[in-house]
Amino acid sequence: MYELFNGHQGRFEDAVSMSKPVFLMLCDTLHSFGLTLPQREHGVPLEEKVAIFICVLQGMKMKDLQERFQHSKETLSQHFHKVLKVMIPFTAVHSRSFTPEHDCIGALDGTHVMARVSEEYATSYYGRKGVPTQNMLAVCDFDLCFTFVSAGWDGSMHDSRVLHYVTTEPKHRFPHPAPGKYYLVDSGYSNKTGYLAPYKGYRYHQNAHRNRRPQNEFELFNKAHSSLRSCIERTFGAWKSRWGALRNIQKLSFSNQVIFVCASMALHNFIHRNSEIDEVTVPIANSTEYVAPEMPDHDKYARVADVIEEGDSDPAMTVSLMNYRKACAYTMKIEWMKMKQWFENCCNTMAMFQRNKWNNIKGWAKALLSIIMWFSKNTWTRMKEIFIIDRMVAILALGMEVASTHGNQTHNVIDEKVNGENRDQLHINA
Structure with a gap:
């Protein structure tokens, strides 16, 4: 007990299942109910008697009790029963x-x-x-x-x-x-x-x-x-x-x-x-x-x-008790229905907000999609026009090139024919 009182507070609480002030208060209370102090100098202190009883309540075996308190089995049993006897009036008051x-x-x-x-x-x-x-x-x-x-x-x-x-x-x-x-x-x-x-x-x-x-x-x-x-x-x-x-x-x-x-x-x-x-x-x-x-x-x-x-x-x-129980159940039912109605109103409000929000999102999405489609349509039309113009320019350029090439060939043929006739005419005259 000396080691427990002078040791760590947590170790003391683990040993007797309560703090030091509560334990000392318990010892004083049991002393007022008749638990005696030691009659001789080397007798077992009152605090140790209470600690023995508490350790038995914790489920400690007799061998462990003998080892912890360094007493014989007969001494431990004697002091345990002394505390148990005092517990009768203690229980009558504290229960x-x-x-x-x-x-x-x-x-x-x-x-x-x-x-x-x-x-x-x-x-x-x-x-x-x-x-x-x-x-x-x-x-x-x-x-x-x-x-x-x-x-x-x-x-x-x-x-x-x-x-x-x-x-x-x-x-x-x-x-x-x-x-x-x-x-x-x-x-x-x-x-x-x-x-x-x-x-x-x-x-x-x-x-x-x-x-x-x-x-x-x-x-x-x-x-x-x-x-x-x-x-x-x-x-x-x-x-x-x-x-x-x-x-x-x-x-x-x-x-x-x-x-x-x-x-x-x-x-x-x-x-x-x-x-x-x-x-x-x-x-x-x-x-x-x-x-x-x-x-x-x-x-x-x-x-x-x-x-x-x-x-x-x-x-x-008793009719009054039955009515009381029914009244309690009915009152709780009314309160529950009010809470349920409030919850449903909250859910409906949130659903309406979400529905309006979703409709706004859908309208905004449709408008954005229309703009994209209009822009895409105009862009495609413009691209087609540019493509057609480019192709026409390319065709015209090609036609001019072909025409130019064909004209040069025609002029060469005419020149050859004219030169040949002139040679024949000169030959005849000669």
Whole structure:
């Protein structure tokens, strides 16, 4: 711990998943909940006890813990359970939230975490995951913090049945929505007072709406519902990404496993609320379409339909909630139609502009082509005239040359004839 406190800040954050100020604040908080200071001079400091618990949450093996803290297995286990005991009141305080200001007070959903149970009780904990798991019900706010946690349910139980038991048994102290308030739930839950579910039979998840517009008001409502309810998926994703032990739970009694998992949720809230920049939550919160990493379904159990308890459905669904959902869908449809009409008007305006622009270009092209054709025609006519004149001049020149040559030959013949007659006449006279 001395090396971590006096070392680099990044190394400290990698070791305990939080900054130094947040870690010291956590130590003071756990001390106020009953975590004791060392009674002797060479005892294990309180900060080291908390660091041991954090490293176990990160999924560090016992051999690595012994090497890092230089303690025996018994000493590490002893201080781990001391911190785990203090985590019970810590979780009760830090898994609650402030009073919401809006009608929608959060999202509700279930998730599975690996469980280690004895063989005689393992049957009821086998569900569609193919391994023993504990089913958990959680509620979160839009700041990606848990506001209610109920863990330790059998992995074979349906989420709606867990919600039924949690909401009907007072010992769970479930924060029921106040009149006019509601939680967002998925299609696995009933749409009833205080719980707003999407329309069944229509596209819902965000990846189903990718590159495809809603076809009606029901799909439009489901798209907005899925986008808003994704906060619970992002919260689960950030929580499971922060603590590696959730993917391979420690060998603890089942009751301690439940406390351990709930404590990890409370620590997630504490770190996220007190950190200036939460390196785990920020990239998940900024993701456009986030899908939380979930334990894959086992093929053998994926084909088995989940049995929903008859008492989970609410046949007397509140009329006000139905009207509210219809009003939301209708309002969103009107807004969507207005936006669609505005978009179509913009497209028509752009098309008209492009059409007029194209007509102007065509008119200009036609005029230019006419000028070129007229110029070409006149140029060709002029070239023809020049060619004809040139040919006529050439022919005349040739004719004059021929005539001149022929005239010279005629004069020679006449001269020969005249000279011959004169010679004959002279001969006769002689």
